[in-house]
Amino acid sequence: MSPRAALLPKLGEVFRTYGYEGASLTLITAATGLGKGSLYHLFPGGKAQMAKEVLAEIDQWFEREVFAPLRDREDAKAGIAHMFKATDDYFRSGRRVCLVGVFALGAARDEFADAVQGYFDRWREALAGALRRAGHPRAEAMELSEDILAGIQGALVLARAADDPKLFSRSLTRLKRRAASR
């Protein structure tokens, strides 16, 4: 494992918790145990490069654990079930927010527009395809995929607002049910 690969999850947690603007190099050095010199040696582009690589790593994780199963599994329903499980794991059952969502809402969205847009877009598209293959009519699969993604993001917002992870679990359960309703 390259030193950089070991670093990305720690960087991710800082950006996730404090947002792009709030993630100061001081916080980053504390979280990683590396001095600024080392950080700039590894990421000459500074904070922007760190964020880009974190986003890319998240994208890869979802591509492997979520999007690909949705697209490729013979059994579409199993792919969808796998998505819900992976989503619950990734967001720690509501104790963790979505870094891409945090970036999407803030001013950083524009600087990282491609990554932000691509993440949700490919998720939605893969999900819509699976729903379609699981028996939902085309138009309904499109709508439902939007509802499910929005439901997940919204539940993360509400769970963090209320400081109540269970809210996320409850929402996820109902979304699962809607996905299966056919």
Add this chain to the structure above:
Amino acid sequence: MSPRAALLPKLGEVFRTYGYEGASLTLITAATGLGKGSLYHLFPGGKAQMAKEVLAEIDQWFEREVFAPLRDREDAKAGIAHMFKATDDYFRSGRRVCLVGVFALGAARDEFADAVQGYFDRWREALAGALRRAGHPRAEAMELSEDILAGIQGALVLARAADDPKLFSRSLTRLKRRAASR
């Protein structure tokens, strides 16, 4: 209208756009046309006080335009319809994100926990009551109120991520339909 009251909406837009950490006094002076001296004269508590008062003003607006109608309208369905209309207006049909949601996701949540928690909580409670009176069974009204709030917040995230306000309008239409389905 007090000078302070005229200021709050402008402050709100800065916090909404840049988040609490990202909303620098330089951006705030640009948006308000006031120098730092004037700002500290009006808000001795600095940024934190500005944010608190902005949150309070938003809370008042929703209390008047959304929560009260949900609670008090004789015709519960009319109250719900009014909520959707006011919500669409407030978020400019998806071109504006939710400041409380932005705060909820970030590190500022803890400093403004009461305002953030109260906003969603009272919204959800008022909506659940109206759904109940509109004919939804108690348990279902509770769940549906959570789904609708999460749907709204999530749609705002996705609409901004995709830079496509229509996504918000579509979602809102479907949420309206679910609220009416009984």
Add this chain to the structure above:
DNA sequence: GTCTATATAGGGATAGAC
């Protein structure tokens, strides 16, 4: 009540020793 000037701290980023 508004401004300019200033104080002090922390921001991101770089240089160079080791």
Add this chain to the structure above:
DNA sequence: GTCTATCCCTATATAGAC
């Protein structure tokens, strides 16, 4: 590859003239 020291800029906040 990591650190410390340092640069320059912007941050929040204050003081005091007008």
